[in-house]
Amino acid sequence: MAQFKEISPNATATQKLANWFDNRFPTAGAEYRKHMSEYYAPKNFNFWYFFGSLAMLVLVLQIVTGIFLTMHYKPDAALAFGSVEYIMRDVPWGWLIRYMHSTGASAFFIVVYLHMYRGLIYGSYRKPRELVWLFGCAIFLALMAEAFMGYLLPWGQMSYWGAQVIINLFSAIPFIGPDLSEWIRGDYVVGDATLNRFFAFHVIAVPLVLLGLVVAHLLALHDVGSNNPDGVEIKGPNAPLDAHGHPLDGVPFHPYYTVHDIFGVAVFLMVFSAIMFFAPEAGGYFLEYNNFIPADSLKTPLHIAPVWYFTPFYSMLRAITTEMMYALSAILLITVGWVLVKTSASSLTKLLLVVLAIAFLWMFNAFGFTGLDVLQGIDAKFWGVVVMGGAVVILFFLPWLDKSPVKSIRYRPGWHKAVFGVFIVDFVVLAYLGTQPPSPTGERISQLGTLFYFGFFLLMPWWTRLGEFKPVPERITFAAH
Amino acid sequence: MKKLLLTLISALAFSAGAFASEEGPAWDKAPNNINDLAALQNGAKLFVNYCLSCHSAAFMRFNRMRDIGLTEQQIKDNLLFTTEKVGDTMKAAIDPKQAKEWFGANPPDLTLVARSRSGHGGTGADYLYTYLRTFYRDPSKPTGWNNLVFPNVGMPHVLWQLQGEREPEFETREEHGHEMKVFKGWKQVTPGTMTPLQYEEAVGDLVGYLTWMSEPAQNARVRVGVWVLLFLALFTAITWRLNAAFWKEIK
Numbered sequence: 001m002a003q004f005k006e007i008s009p010n011a012t013a014t015q016k017l018a019n020w021f022d023n024r025f026p027t028a029g030a031e032y033r034k035h036m037s038e039y040y041a042p043k044n045f046n047f048w049y050f051f052g053s054l055a056m057l058v059l060v061l062q063i064v065t066g067i068f069l070t071m072h073y074k075p076d077a078a079l080a081f082g083s084v085e086y087i088m089r090d091v092p093w094g095w096l097i098r099y100m101h102s103t104g105a106s107a108f109f110i111v112v113y114l115h116m117y118r119g120l121i122y123g124s125y126r127k128p129r130e131l132v133w134l135f136g137c138a139i140f141l142a143l144m145a146e147a148f149m150g151y152l153l154p155w156g157q158m159s160y161w162g163a164q165v166i167i168n169l170f171s172a173i174p175f176i177g178p179d180l181s182e183w184i185r186g187d188y189v190v191g192d193a194t195l196n197r198f199f200a201f202h203v204i205a206v207p208l209v210l211l212g213l214v215v216a217h218l219l220a221l222h223d224v225g226s227n228n229p230d231g232v233e234i235k236g237p238n239a240p241l242d243a244h245g246h247p248l249d250g251v252p253f254h255p256y257y258t259v260h261d262i263f264g265v266a267v268f269l270m271v272f273s274a275i276m277f278f279a280p281e282a283g284g285y286f287l288e289y290n291n292f293i294p295a296d297s298l299k300t301p302l303h304i305a306p307v308w309y310f311t312p313f314y315s316m317l318r319a320i321t322t323e324m325m326y327a328l329s330a331i332l333l334i335t336v337g338w339v340l341v342k343t344s345a346s347s348l349t350k351l352l353l354v355v356l357a358i359a360f361l362w363m364f365n366a367f368g369f370t371g372l373d374v375l376q377g378i379d380a381k382f383w384g385v386v387v388m389g390g391a392v393v394i395l396f397f398l399p400w401l402d403k404s405p406v407k408s409i410r411y412r413p414g415w416h417k418a419v420f421g422v423f424i425v426d427f428v429v430l431a432y433l434g435t436q437p438p439s440p441t442g443e444r445i446s447q448l449g450t451l452f453y454f455g456f457f458l459l460m461p462w463w464t465r466l467g468e469f470k471p472v473p474e475r476i477t478f479a480a481h
Numbered sequence: 482m483k484k485l486l487l488t489l490i491s492a493l494a495f496s497a498g499a500f501a502s503e504e505g506p507a508w509d510k511a512p513n514n515i516n517d518l519a520a521l522q523n524g525a526k527l528f529v530n531y532c533l534s535c536h537s538a539a540f541m542r543f544n545r546m547r548d549i550g551l552t553e554q555q556i557k558d559n560l561l562f563t564t565e566k567v568g569d570t571m572k573a574a575i576d577p578k579q580a581k582e583w584f585g586a587n588p589p590d591l592t593l594v595a596r597s598r599s600g601h602g603g604t605g606a607d608y609l610y611t612y613l614r615t616f617y618r619d620p621s622k623p624t625g626w627n628n629l630v631f632p633n634v635g636m637p638h639v640l641w642q643l644q645g646e647r648e649p650e651f652e653t654r655e656e657h658g659h660e661m662k663v664f665k666g667w668k669q670v671t672p673g674t675m676t677p678l679q680y681e682e683a684v685g686d687l688v689g690y691l692t693w694m695s696e697p698a699q700n701a702r703v704r705v706g707v708w709v710l711l712f713l714a715l716f717t718a719i720t721w722r723l724n725a726a727f728w729k730e731i732k
Contacts, residue, residue, distance in 0.1 A: 043731055082539070086540070088696070089541070089545065095696075251731055259724045259728075260724050260728070262720045262724070263717070263720040263721055263723070263724040265720075266713060266716050266720045267717055270710065273709050274706075274710060276706075277702055277703060277710070280702075281596070281599075289597055289598070289599040292597035292695075293589075293593070294590075480731060480732045
C-alpha cells in the first residue's frame with residue numbers, strides 16, 4: 001500500500017477532497033499523469049495528427065447515438081425498415097440521432113483512412129511502433145466488420161442485397177464455401193436469422209473488440225511515444241532533456257494537445273454538421289437511394305454497390321477475372337524465372353520453387369485453356385475474394401515491407417512522394433469504379449489499379465531503398481506559433 | 482503529378498458522361514416548393530384524392546400534416562376516409578391481391594418514393610415530376626397507357642382527366658452511325674380539364690408534397706443546421722484563440 005498522505009488543515013476544500021481521493025484511488029491520478037499531463041508528445045505535430053483523436057470522437061459518437069437507436073430499432077425482418085422510419089418520423093429528434101449515426105459511419109472511415117495515410121507517409125509503423133500499427137490494422141478490420149453488419153440493419157434493398165453479395169463471396173472458397181456462407185447467414189438466403197445475429201454483433205460483440213483494441217493501440221503508443229512529421233525520436237538516449245528530465249522537443253499532451261485537438265474537433269464538427277444537416281444522403285454515397293426501398297428477396301436491384309468506404313476493395317474483387325488470372329500467372333512465371341536465373345539460391349530451393357510455382361499456376365487456372373478436367377484450377381471468383389482480403393491483410397506487414405533508411409517522407413527522395421501521390425489517386429479511382437456498374441474500360445482500369453496497389457506494397461523492400469535520401473536532422477524542426 | 486491527376490479526372494468525367502447518356506430521356510427539374518405551404522397542401526389534397534386509393538404511405542401519419550399548416554380538424558374533414566383516425570398511417574384501401582391482378586404488381590408504397598427514386602438523372606423529385614408529365618396513349622399496353630421515363634409502366638395515367646391525352650413526337654436522327662429515335666415534343670390529342678400550365682403546377686405541388694412526405698423533418702433539419710453551424714463557427718473561433726494562447730509560450 002502506498003504512503004497515506006496527510007494534508008495541512010489549512011488547505012482548501014478542493015485540495016482536501018483531491019487528497020482524500022488520491023489516498024483511496026491513486027491509480028486515477030497516476031494514469032492521468034501518465035497519459036495526459038505528463039505524456040510528452042513531439043511539439044511539431046501538423047494537421048495530420050488531428051485524425052487520431054477525431055477517430056476517438058467519432059467512436060464515442062457512434063456508441064452514444066447507437067445506444068439511443070437501439071431503444072427504438074427492432075431487429076426483425078418484418079419490422080426493421082418500419083422501425084427506422086419510425087425513428088425518422090415519430091421519435092422526437094430521432095432523425096438527428098439517426099443521421100448522426102449514418103453520417104458518423106462514413107466520417108469514421110474518412111478519418112481512419114486519413115489517420116492511416118498519416119502513418120504511411122511519416123513511417124509511424126517503423127521500429128519500435130510496429131505493435132501500434134498492428135493494433136491499428138486490427139481496429140480497421142473490426143471497423144469494417146462493424147460497418148458491414150450495421151449496414152444490414154436498416155433492411156433496405158441495398159442493405160439486403162449488399163449483404164447477400166458479400167456473404168455469397170464466402171461460398172467461392174473451395175470445399176467449405178457453400179456451408180460456410182450458409183452458416184454465416186443462418187439461412188439459405190439473407191433473412192431474419194441473419195438480421196438478428198448481425199444486430200448482436202453490431203451492437204455488442206464487435207464494439208467490445210473495437211474498444212479493447214483502441215485501448216491496446218493507445219497503451220502501446222504511450223509506451224513507445226508518438227512519432228512526428230520529421231520521424232525523429234524525442235525520447236531516448238540521444239534526445240535532449242530539460243532541467244526536469246522531460247524531452248526538450250516534447251510538450252505535455254494536456255493542456256497543449258488537448259486544446260489543439262479541441263480546435264480540430266471544432267473544425268471537424270463544422271464539416272460533419274454541414275453534411276449531416278444539409279446533405280445527409282451525401283449524394284447517395286452515405287445513404288444509398290435504393291436503401292429507401294424495403295428489402296425484397298424477390299427483386300434484385302439492377303446495380304448493387306457497397307457503401308463508398310468498401311468500394312476500393314470491392315473494385316479489386318471485381319478486377320479479378322479469368323483474364324486477370326492469366327496476367328497474374330504470367331507475373332508469377334516471370335518472377336520465378338528471374339529468381340532461377342538471377343539469384344544464387346541452392347538447387348533444392350529452386351526445385352522447390354518450381355514445384356510451388358506449378359502448383360500455384362494450376363490453382364490459378366493457368367492451364368484452363370487446355371480444356372482438360374485435371375488441369376482445371378480454382379475459379380477466378382475465389383481469387384477475387386483472396387485479393388480483396390489480401391488488400392487489407394497486406395497492411396499488417398507494412399512495418400517489415402518498408403525498408404526506407406528514413407522514416408518520414410520529408411527526407412525521402414522526391415519521386416517517393418510521387419509514388420505516394422499515385423497511390424492516393426489509385427485508391428480514389430478504385431473507390432470510384434467500385435461505386436459504378438461494371439464496364440469494360442472500368443474493368444481494365446481497376447485491374448491496373450489492383451496491380452499498382454499490390455505492387456506498391458509487395459515491391460516496397462526494393463523501391464523504398466532506392467534514390468537520393470536527404471539528411472535527417474538531429475532534432476525535430478519546429479517554428480514557434 | 483498534377484497532369485496525371487487531371488488526366489485521370491477528365492477520364493472519369495468522360496466515363497460518367499457516357500454512362501448518363503445510356504439512360505432514358507433527361508429528367509426535368511422539379512420546382513422547389515418545400516417551403517410553400519399552400520403548394521404542399523394542394524399536393525396533399527391531390528395525393529389523397531388520386532394516389533391513396535391504390536398506393537399506401539404506410540410510414541406517414543395523417544396528423545403529421547399539421548407540419549404543413551393544416552389543423553387536425555381540417556385533416557379530419559378533408560383528407561380522411563370515415564373509418565380512419567387522424568393518428569393512423571396512410572393505408573390504401575385497395576386489396577393487394579386484386580391490385581396484383583389488375584396491374585401485374587402491387588402499387589409500391591409512396592412514403593419514401595421521392596428519396597428512393599433519386600439517381601444519376603437528378604433528385605427523386607425531378608424523376609417524379611418528369612414521370613407524372615410523360616404519360617401517353619399506347620393501345621398496345623393492357624392499361625392503354627405508357628410512359629417515357631418508365632417504359633411499360635403498370636400504372637395507368639391516373640391524372641389523365643386533368644392533363645388530357647397526349648402523344649409524343651419523335652424524330653429519327655443519325656448518331657454514331659445508329660438510327661436514334663429522339664423525343665421532340667408533345668402533341669395534345671384531347672384537352673384536359675386543366676391547361677398545360679395548370680397541370681404542370683399541380684404536378685409540381687404533388688411532387689412537392691411527396692418530397693416533403695419522404696422526410697417530414699427536412700425543413701426542421703435545415704433550420705436547426707443553420708443555428709448549429711453558427712454556433713460552431715463561434716466555437717471554432719474561441720478554440721482557435723484558446724489554442725493560440727496556450728501555444729504562445731512554446732518556443
